[in-house]
Amino acid sequence: xxxxxxxxxxxxxxxxxxxxxxxxxxxxxxxxxxxxxxxxxxxxxxxxxxxxxxxxxxxxxxxxxxxxxxxxxxxxxxxxxxxxxxxxxxxxxxxxxxxxxxxxxxxxxxxxxxxxxxxxxxxxxxxxxxxxxxxxxxxxxxxxxxxxxxxxxxxxxxxxxxxxxxxxxxxxxxxxxxxxxxxxxxxxxxxxxxxxxxxxxxxxxxxxxxxxxxxxxxxxxxxxxxxxxxxxxxxxxxxxxxxxxxxxxxxxxxxxxxxxxxxxxxxxxxxxxxxxxxxxxxxxxxxxxxxxxx
Numbered sequence: 091x092x093x094x095x096x097x098x099x100x101x102x103x104x105x106x107x108x109x110x111x112x113x114x115x116x117x118x119x120x121x122x123x124x125x126x127x128x129x130x131x132x133x134x135x136x137x138x139x140x141x142x143x144x145x146x147x148x149x150x151x152x153x154x155x156x157x158x159x160x161x162x163x164x165x166x167x168x169x170x171x172x173x174x175x176x177x178x179x180x181x182x183x184x185x186x187x188x189x190x191x192x193x194x195x196x197x198x199x200x201x202x203x204x205x206x207x208x209x210x211x212x213x214x215x216x217x218x219x220x221x222x223x224x225x226x227x228x229x230x231x232x233x234x235x236x237x238x239x240x241x242x243x244x245x246x247x248x249x250x251x252x253x254x255x256x257x258x259x260x261x262x263x264x265x266x267x268x269x270x271x272x273x274x275x276x277x278x279x280x281x282x283x284x285x286x287x288x289x290x291x292x293x294x295x296x297x298x299x300x301x302x303x304x305x306x307x308x309x310x311x312x313x314x315x316x317x318x319x320x321x322x323x324x325x326x327x328x329x330x331x332x333x334x335x336x337x338x339x340x341x342x343x344x345x346x347x348x349x350x351x352x353x354x355x356x357x358x359x360x361x362x363x364x365x366x367x368x369x370x371x372x373x374x375x376x377x378x379x380x381x382x383x384x
Contacts, residue, residue, distance in 0.1 A: 124354045136237065136247060143237050144185035151230035152178030153359045154367070157349040158222035159203065161340055162215050169206040173199060173219065177227045184231045196227040218340065229367040232374025239377075242310035249300050249307055249319075250326070250373055254366045256296040257289040257327040258334075264288020278338040281331075290327045297323025312380050326369045333368025337361070 135142040155177035159170040176199025184192035200223040204216035236250065237243045265285030273281040301307050301319035313319050337360050341349065349358030360367075 120354050128353065136251075137244065139237055139243065141185075144181075144234065147230050147234055148178050148181045148185070150359055150363065151181045151226060153352065154226050154230075154349075154363065155223060157352075157358045157360045158226060158340070159219055161344050161346060161349060162218040162222060163207045164215075164344065169203045169219065172206060173203040173223050175199075176203065177223060177230070180227050181230050181234070184234060189231070192227075192231060196224055199223050199227075218343075222340075225371070226367060229371040229374075233366075233370040235374050236370065236377070239310070242306060245304055245307055246310060246373070246377075249297070249304075249323075250369055251366065252296045252300060253293045253323050253326050254330045254369055256292040257330045257365060260292025261285035261289030261331065264291075274335060277335055277342060281335070281338075286331060289331055290324050293323045293327030293330075294320045311377065326373060329372045330365030330369045333365045336368070337364035 132146065135146040152174045156170055156174035159173035163169045176195060180192045180195045180199070183189075183195060200220040203223060204219045207216060207219070233247065236246045239246055261281070262285065264287060265280070265282045268282070268284035268288070270282050270284045272279065273283055273286055297320045298316055301316040307313075308315050308319050311319065311322060313322055337349070341347070347357075349360035352358050353362060
């Protein structure tokens with residue numbers, strides 16, 4: 091092979107490699123920029139509480155309902171709009187201290203929105219939409235309920251978010267590094283049993299650290315000290331991963347990779363908040379049940 095020919099091949103190979111590196115780096119850069127822009131806004135609203143958290147949850151709840159309805163109805167406009175509007179207004183009513191009206195509106199929306207899909211829609215799609223309206227709406231109300239708890243609201247949602255984030259990070263790290271048998275191939279091909287264990291371990295570790303740093307967390311959740319909070323963290327991690335799998339099943343049903351392209355580099359709101367939605371609902375219901383026994 092001539093020297094000129096060799097240099098030409100090397101130049102082409104180098105250009106191809108550089109394009110490949112740029113293709114790999116570009117999505118990561120987009121994800122990082124999106125996170126740097128959104129995280130301060132979201133965490134700031136949660137920290138300030140009150141109307142700031144209310145407005146955030148109205149927007150997020152309506153957005154998630156829009157994505158869920160678009161997936162379940164294959165984009166049927168009127169049903170999607172009604173689902174998003176019903177959930178958003180329901181959260182607004184709760185924020186205005188009208189919980190009964192909020193619950194009634196969510197139930198009404200769950201009945202009306204599926205009826206607007208059209209005659210060609212199957213029963214399964216209608217049930218998915220109705221369930222999604224109630225599930226997402228109730229989870230958002232539960233999150234507001236937790237944040238509004240006197241004196242401990244910020245601690246509760248801080249612990250909740252830390253557990254969900256730790257679960258996601260631990261599951262990803264363990265799954266990537268250890269591999270092993272798949273968890274539910276037909277629902278989410280990338281998830282492994284090692285990832286499940288890694289997520290649980292991370293959630294327990296974070297719960298122990300938070301409970302040791304803030305002893306009032308055990309009192310706020312009526313759990314027996316650090317050990318009780320650790321067990322609760324593990325259970326919430328299981329719930330969060332179940333929420334993740336639920337959204338994966340929904341996307342797999344319609345052949346979608348992401349719930350939407352709303353957040354550059356991250357997909358949709360559901361893609362980012364699926365585990366937090368499930369964990370928020372379960373924690374809020376648990377504390378409500380404990381309150382009823384006092």
